Each structure stands twice: as structure tokens, then as C-alpha cells.
Amino acid sequence: MDTTGGGLYDVAVVGLGPAGRALASRCAASGLTGLAIDPRPDAPWRQTLTLWADQLPPWLARDACGVDVLAHTVRGPVHYSPGRTVLDRVYGIVDNSALREALPLGAGVTVETAAVDDSRLPDLLHRAHRVVDCRGAGGPGHRGPLQTAYGIVLSAADAAPALGGDPALFMDWRTDHDDDEAGPTFLYAIPLDADRVLLEETCLAGQPAPDPAVLEARLRSRLLRRGVAGSALAAPLAVERVRIPLTPRPPVADDPRIEAFGTAGGHGHAATGYSIAAMLEAVPAAVYALVSGFPIPEPRSPASTALHGVGLRALLRADDRTLRQLFGAFGRLDGRRQRWFLDGASPSYQVARAMWGMWVSMPARGKAGMVAAVLRPEPRPAGPAGPAGPAAPDLPEAG
Numbered sequence: 143m144d145t146t147g148g149g150l151y152d153v154a155v156v157g158l159g160p161a162g163r164a165l166a167s168r169c170a171a172s173g174l175t176g177l178a179i180d181p182r183p184d185a186p187w188r189q190t191l192t193l194w195a196d197q198l199p200p201w202l203a204r205d206a207c208g209v210d211v212l213a214h215t216v217r218g219p220v221h222y223s224p225g226r227t228v229l230d231r232v233y234g235i236v237d238n239s240a241l242r243e244a245l246p247l248g249a250g251v252t253v254e255t256a257a258v259d260d261s262r263l264p265d266l267l268h269r270a271h272r273v274v275d276c277r278g279a280g281g282p283g284h285r286g287p288l289q290t291a292y293g294i295v296l297s298a299a300d301a302a303p304a305l306g307g308d309p310a311l312f313m314d315w316r317t318d319h320d321d322d323e324a325g326p327t328f329l330y331a332i333p334l335d336a337d338r339v340l341l342e343e344t345c346l347a348g349q350p351a352p353d354p355a356v357l358e359a360r361l362r363s364r365l366l367r368r369g370v371a372g373s374a375l376a377a378p379l380a381v382e383r384v385r386i387p388l389t390p391r392p393p394v395a396d397d398p399r400i401e402a403f404g405t406a407g408g409h410g411h412a413a414t415g416y417s418i419a420a421m422l423e424a425v426p427a428a429v430y431a432l433v434s435g436f437p438i439p440e441p442r443s444p445a446s447t448a449l450h451g452v453g454l455r456a457l458l459r460a461d462d463r464t465l466r467q468l469f470g471a472f473g474r475l476d477g478r479r480q481r482w483f484l485d486g487a488s489p490s491y492q493v494a495r496a497m498w499g500m501w502v503s504m505p506a507r508g509k510a511g512m513v514a515a516v517l518r519p520e521p522r523p524a525g526p527a528g529p530a531g532p533a534a535p536d537l538p539e540a541g
């Protein structure tokens with residue numbers, strides 16, 4: 143059914159994940175007619191989505207959209223590498239159902255249940271003036287870098303020994319685990335609400351990335367060593383397996399009327415895998431572009447993208463010791479530069495200043511490891527040692 147009475151839709155949005163739904167919803171609110179296509183348009187989003195609370199855009203504040211989009215917040219998550227740093231910022235866990243509720247499709251959007259492959263995407267120009275690919279990162283047959291993780295949800299009481307009194311663990315690079323099978327990984331531990339905590343062993347970037355089963359073994363040994371009860375680990379409240387392609391989809395056609403948005407369009411941060419905050423921030427400008435006939439703005443400047451690319455290259459190639467020195471340097475940045483590094487839409491001068499700050503505070507051996515990593519032609523193999531030998535013990539704080 144065509145809501146325009148025989149003409150073309152203003153915009154066809156392909157993919158109704160967070161990005162497609164946000165774009166389709168806000169386009170409809172701006173008066174555009176929309177066609178939205180997804181093989182499972184009503185499938186709930188099961189991934190645990192998080193962002194920094196200060197990144198929630200004003201149009202998603204409770205006063206503006208009528209619902210609380212954040213299920214829970216936690217102030218001052220802690221970073222260990224191995225020195226302890228409190229990140230002085232409020233971390234938010236998205237209530238996925240509330241986010242969907244805040245992004246209604248309404249009568250202005252015609253929803254179709256179908257998959258659209260690359261070869262069929264240009265055909266949509268027979269039905270809409272503009273086509274926006276929101277089918278997510280990577281694409282079919284993706285062989286590029288991935289973030290992988292294995293997580294379990296425990297009751298707050300069962301998870302308490304893992305947190306050691308900290309409110310949340312943003313990245314815990316300490317090596318208090320038994321195995322040497324997964325390469326460099328960290329523990330991420332976030333309360334989902336007052337009663338439940340997500341504990342996740344994460345490989346930030348790998349090509350190939352470790353299988354979640356390997357990460358599961360490491361998580362288990364780490365948590366047992368910290369005093370979490372084996373009975374709790376044997377019966378978690380939920381399990382989360384994470385697989386995030388860290389690169390956008392290749393462009394489908396050289397036609398300015400076909401664009402991409404969300405992780406398909408590069409809103410994912412190549413070095414952290416986060417995308418939700420940058421994508422939500424970009425929605426108003428994308429809608430304005432579609433209303434006005436301009437191209438959708440790029441997610442960030444070419445210089446920022448290049449810097450993120452250098453970061454990803456280093457993450458994929460650095461050995462265990464170097465990576466932990468790098469994140470030790472991240473922990474020593476002031477809060478402002480930590481934000482500049484983490485926020486996906488930071489301008490290039492901010493990303494450069496954050497990366498420079500990390501570089502200067504790394505010990506000489508870490509700097510040598512970073513240079514070797516960036517110059518190394520091949521990514522680190524998945525598995526025990528990485529290119530530089532077995533996992534190093536925790537390092538004393540540098541600088």
C-alpha cells in the first residue's frame with residue numbers, strides 16, 4: 143500500500159533496528175511519507191544497549207517523548223588496566239521496549255515484512271525518492287574485524303564478588319583468569335537494574351575474533367577466582383553472546399539517492415563498537431537532509447574516521463601487554479579527553495588530542511609495541527599468545 147496515493151514515498155528505510163526505526167519515526171513526525179522494510183519488523187531488540195546518559199538527545203528526554211528510555215543508570219563506572227580509575231560520568235542502560243515506544247512508526251510509515259538483498263535495494267527507487275540502508279554493519283559474508291563477547295546475567299547478590307565494591311566495571315583488563323586461550327580481553331560488568339548485573343568477557347576487536355565459547359571459559363575462571371559461586375555460574379538468569387561487525391556495509395550502488403544510516407552507514411565506533419549514541423545524535427540532521435533534499439551527513443569527518451581506523455588497526459594487531467598499556471594510558475586521560483576518545487561523533491582534533499594524550503603517557507615499551515602493531519601487516523591471530531608471546535602479567539601503573 144502506497145500512502146502517497148499512487149506516487150512515490152518520500153523515503154524507503156530498509157531495516158528496522160534502532161537506526162532504521164529512529165529514522166523512520168522521526169521522518170514521519172516531520173511529515174515525510176515512509177516505507178519501512180524488515181524481515182522481522184516486530185522482533186524485540188534483545189541486545190543490551192548502553193550509552194552515557196549525557197548522550198541521550200533532548201528529543202528522547204522523558205518530557206519530550208513521554209517515556210523513560212533509560213532502564214537504569216550508574217554513576218562512575220570503574221576502569222582497571224591494572225590501575226583503578228573512576229570514569230566520572232553516568233552510564234545508562236537502555237530500556238529497549240521504551241526506546242521502541244519512543245519511536246512510533248504511526249500512520250505515516252507503511253511497514254512491509256521482507257528481506258531486501260543488495261541487488262534489490264536499487265529497485266526501491268521505483269517506490270521512493272530516497273532509499274536509506276539501515277540493515278546493520280558488516281553485511282552478508284562479512285569477514286572483517288569483529289567485537290565478540292560472552293555475557294551472563296546474575297542477581298546483584300551473586301555478582302557482588304566480581305565487582306569488588308565498585309558500582310560497575312567499564313573495562314577491567316586485569317588478568318585474574320586461568321586460561322590463555324582468548325588473547326587480550328576485558329571484563330565488563332554493568333548493573334541492568336537494582337537486582338541484576340551483566341558480566342561480560344569482551345574482545346574489543348579481533349580478526350578473527352575469539353569464539354564466545356572461549357570467552358565463556360575465561361569469564362567463568364575469572365568469576366570463580368573472584369569468589370562468585372559456581373552454582374550461580376551454572377544457572378545464570380540470562381546469557382548474551384555478542385558479535386559486532388566493526389566496519390560499515392560496503393556501499394550498494396553509486397547512486398546519491400541510496401544512502402546508509404546507523405551501523406550500516408558508519409555510525410559504529412570502529413575502536414569500541416558503540417553506535418547507539420552517535421546514531422541518535424545524528425537523527426535530526428539526517429531527517430533535515432531528507433526533508434530538504436540534501437545528502438545525509440557523514441557520521442564524522444574523514445580525519446576522525448581515519449584516526450578511528452588507526453585505533454582499530456592497533457587494536458587488531460597489538461599484543462596483550464601493549465593493549466593493556468594502551469588502556470592504562472586511557473585511564474590516565476582526564477575525563478574530557480576520555481569522552482573525546484569514546485564518543486563516536488567527536489571531531490578529529492578531539493580524537494587526535496585524546497590519542498596523543500594516551501601516546502605520551504605510555505611507557506617506552508608500550509610505545510614500541512604500538513609502533514610494531516600499527517606496522518604489522520597481519521592482525522593478531524585468535525588464540526593464546528598473539529604475536530608477542532604469552533599473556534603478560536598485570537603491569538604496574540606507568541607514568
Ligand SMILES: Cc1cc2nc3c(=O)[nH]c(=O)nc-3n(C[C@H](O)[C@H](O)[C@H](O)COP(=O)(O)OP(=O)(O)OC[C@H]3O[C@@H](n4cnc5c(N)ncnc54)[C@H](O)[C@@H]3O)c2cc1C
Nearest residue numbers: 157158159160161189192257258277278404405416417418
Ligand atoms: C549483544 C550486543 C550488545 C550491544 N551493545 C551495545 C551497546 O551497549 N551500545 C551500543 O552503542 N551498541 C551496542 N551494540 C551494537 C548494536 O548492534 C548496535 O548498536 C545497534 O543494534 C545497531 O543498530 P542498527 O539499527 O544500525 O543495526 P541492527 O541493530 O543490526 O539492525 C539492522 C536491522 O536490519 C534488518 N535487516 C537485516 N538484513 C536485512 C535485509 N536484507 N533486508 C531488510 N532488513 C534487514 C534486521 O532485521 C535489523 O532489524 C551491541 C550489539 C550487540 C549484538
